[in-house]
Amino acid sequence: MLPEPGPAIEVTDLRKVYGEKAAVDGLTLRVERGCFFGFLGPNGAGKTTTIRMLMGLAPATSGTIRILGHDMPGDAVAIKSKIGLVPDDTLLFxxxxxxxxxxxxxxxxxxxxxxxxxxxxxxxxxxxxxxxxxxxxxxxxxxxxxxxxxxxxxxxxPELYLLDEPFEGVDAVGARLMKDILLDQVRQGATIFLTSHVLEVVERLCDRVAIINQGRIAVDGPLSELRAGVAADPDRPGTPETLEDIFVRVVGGPARASESIDWL
Incomplete structure (x- = not known):
């Protein structure tokens, strides 16, 4: 089936505040139908909170969410009927x-x-x-x-999959099977919104990536364009960056162990 016109996900100025802390702070994001979209960020960046708002499991403090042509939460039932969810904590019975x-x-x-x-x-x-x-x-x-x-x-x-760390704890054979199934779903016109800490998996599967840091989008674009930037290694100028290079540069990686602890 061919994807219908219009984005699968359209989020504008989305905020979720707990107490005095904004877990998601002014998130604006567009995911086209038929896209394999990687949504990345360090721990506590707001990834799971975003997915919970997309599913209608957590009300947004402010901002708008439109999914598959429907408004959330007004059309929550219609939206949920078209979504497949793999939550991080596997809410099974x-x-x-x-x-x-x-x-x-x-x-x-x-x-x-x-x-x-x-x-x-x-x-x-x-x-x-x-x-x-x-x-x-x-x-x-x-x-x-x-x-x-x-x-x-x-x-x-479903038309849209929301997958929060779907490969965590899965062995190599199972992960390969799941990847093949998801890629086939995209070929058939479905949209996939994936979070994962395994950047090699995201780099292999996704055609577009956004990185969220401290509740805000730091980078958003086609993976091919993001990787075409200047290499992190100054000895190899012009070499395409890996997704790991981009991620560490954007979120601010720690000092190298040899520089931070002398005896290691």
């Missing part, structure tokens, strides 16, 4: 099996029981979770929980 949870999510999104059951079986097979049998989610490893969360996000074929 520990006392269900993986299959029960995935099928439950499918039913919540309006799938009929036979279709939800069929898709659940196929997703369990795809994510190699069928061997877990009657084992409860509370007994799963972190990587298995991420696989269940990803499968549940896929079951209703």
């Amino acid at each position: 520990d006392h269900l099996t993986g299959g029960e949870f995935i099928e439950f999510v499918g039913r919540m999104y309006g799938l009929g029981r036979p279709l939800a059951h069929q898709r659940t079986s196929e997703l369990l097979e795809l994510f190699e979770l069928h061997g877990a049998g009657r084992k409860l989610i509370g007994e799963y490893s972190k990587g298995m929980k991420k696989r269940v969360a990803m499968a549940a996000a896929l079951i209703h074929r």
Whole structure:
């Protein structure tokens, strides 16, 4: 399917204040449909808070959010029906099996029981979770929980995926499978909004990147253009920067260990 016209996400001057501290401070962002978008930042920069506002789980203090042509929170139900979410803390039900949870999510999104059951079986097979049998989610490893969360996000074929650290704790085989599935979803016209601390993964998957620091956007643009800047290494002028180079330069990396502790 071809992406519909207009942005998947359009955020203007978004703020979220807790007490006297702004976790997100004047965020303006546009994510086009069909884009694999990387949303990066150091710990505490405001990434998860932003995703929670996009999902309607945390009300914004001020600013506007428009997702897939709908306003949040006014059209929250319509928006949520078109979104697949993999949260950082994998909000799963520990006392269900993986299959029960995935099928439950499918039913919540309006799938009929036979279709939800069929898709659940196929997703369990795809994510190699069928061997877990009657084992409860509370007994799963972190990587298995991420696989269940990803499968549940896929079951209703959403237009937009919000993925908060989806590869954390997932082994190399599982991560490769998840990456291939996500890339295929983008090829089919879906939009992916990804946060990850694994910059090599972002660099390989994303075509556009924004870096948030202290609640504000520090860098936003196509990854190819960002990497075409001056190299961080003065001995290699003109060499394209890696995403890690860009990230450390933008957020202000620490001094080298050999410079900060003499005896190391």
